[in-house]
Amino acid sequence: MTAEPDPNRKNVLDEDTELVRAINAGDLQRFQELVQRYEQKLYTFGRRMCRDESGAEDLVQDTFLNVFRYLKDFRYETKFKNWLYRVAANTALKQRRRSKFAPEPELPLEDVLDREEAASPAEVPEWARMPLEQLLNEELLGILRQAIWSLPEKFRIVVVLRDIEEFSTEDTAQILNLSPANVKVRLHRGRLFLRDKLKGYFRHDV
Amino acid sequence: MTCSSPDHAHCLELFDKLSEYIDGETDESQRLEIEAHIAQCAVCLGCLQSLRRTIALCKEAGRQTVPAVFSEKLQTMIQHIQSAH
Numbered sequence: 001m002t003a004e005p006d007p008n009r010k011n012v013l014d015e016d017t018e019l020v021r022a023i024n025a026g027d028l029q030r031f032q033e034l035v036q037r038y039e040q041k042l043y044t045f046g047r048r049m050c051r052d053e054s055g056a057e058d059l060v061q062d063t064f065l066n067v068f069r070y071l072k073d074f075r076y077e078t079k080f081k082n083w084l085y086r087v088a089a090n091t092a093l094k095q096r097r098r099s100k101f102a103p104e105p106e107l108p109l110e111d112v113l114d115r116e117e118a119a120s121p122a123e124v125p126e127w128a129r130m131p132l133e134q135l136l137n138e139e140l141l142g143i144l145r146q147a148i149w150s151l152p153e154k155f156r157i158v159v160v161l162r163d164i165e166e167f168s169t170e171d172t173a174q175i176l177n178l179s180p181a182n183v184k185v186r187l188h189r190g191r192l193f194l195r196d197k198l199k200g201y202f203r204h205d206v
Numbered sequence: 207m208t209c210s211s212p213d214h215a216h217c218l219e220l221f222d223k224l225s226e227y228i229d230g231e232t233d234e235s236q237r238l239e240i241e242a243h244i245a246q247c248a249v250c251l252g253c254l255q256s257l258r259r260t261i262a263l264c265k266e267a268g269r270q271t272v273p274a275v276f277s278e279k280l281q282t283m284i285q286h287i288q289s290a291h
Contacts, residue, residue, distance in 0.1 A: 028288050028291055032285075035280060043272040044268055044270055048268060053273075057279075061279075061280060068287055124255040125255075125256055127259065128259040132259075132263075136266060141263075144267040145267050159264065163261050163265060165268075187225055188222070188226070191257055191260055191261060191264075194260050194264060195256055195260040198259075198260055
C-alpha cells in the first residue's frame with residue numbers, strides 16, 4: 001500500500017483530491033464525507049465479491065479502516081478512486097485467504113469454445129433480442145449474481161470492476177496491478193462464463 | 207462454435223476479440239473485419255448479441271442498496287476511530 005514516490009510522476013487531480021488533502025492536513029471530521037461518498041459503491045463491490053451480506057459488510061468496514069490508517073501514504077499519483085479500490089481488492093483477497101486456501105480454478109477459454117460447438121442455433125437467441133426491461137426479474141438477477149459469485153476470483157474481480165463498477169481497462173489494470181492485455185483476457189473469459197450460465201438458464205426457463 | 211461461414215477458423219479468431227469489439231477497444235482494421243464477418247455469419251452475430259446482453263444484465267445484477275442499519279453501524283465505527291485520534 002505504501003510506495004516510494006516516483007520523481008517523474010505528476011500528481012493526479014480528481015474530484016476527491018481536495019477532500020483527501022483536507023483529511024491528510026488534519027481535518028479528520030471530513031473522513032465521514034469520504035465514507036458517504038463511497039459506501040454505496042464499495043458495498044456493491046463487496047456484495048459481488050463476497051459470498052454473503054455479512055462478508056460484504058466486513059469488506060466495506062475493513063476497507064474504510066485500512067483507508068483511514070493508510071490515507072497519509074496516498075501519493076496523489078493515481079486517481080484516489082483507483083487507490084481506494086486497490087485497498088478494497090487487497091482487503092477482499094485477504095478475507096478470502098482467511099476463509100479458505102484452496103487454489104482458484106482456471107477458466108480456460110477452450111472449455112467455453114468447446115461448449116459452443118454443441119449446435120448453436122444460427123440466429124440471435126430470443127433472450128438477447130427481447131427488450132431488457134421485459135427480461136429482468138428477481139429470479140434472473142439472483143441466477144446471475146450466483147453465477148458472478150461462482151466465477152474464480154481473479155476473473156470475478158475483473159468482471160466486477162469493469163462491468164459493474166464501470167472502471168476502464170486501464171484503471172482496472174492499475175487497481176489490480178495487471179497489464180491491460182491481461183485485464184482484457186480475464187474479462188472476456190469471465191463474460192463468456194456468465195453468458196454460458198445465462199444460456200443454460202434461458203434454455204430451461206424461457 | 208458451429209458456423210455457417212466457410213472459414214470456421216476465422217470465427218474462432220474473432221470470437222476472442224468480441225469483448226474488445228463491444229468495448230470499442232479494437233483497432234480500426236479489426237473493427238471492420240469483425241463487422242464484415244458478422245454481417246454474413248449468423249452464429250457470430252448471435253455470440254456478439256448474447257455477449258452484449260450478458261454485459262447489460264451484469265450491470266443490473268450489480269446494483270444493491272446499502273442497508274440503513276449497516277450504514278449507521280459504519281458511521282458509528284468511523285466516529286469511534288476519529289475520536290480515538
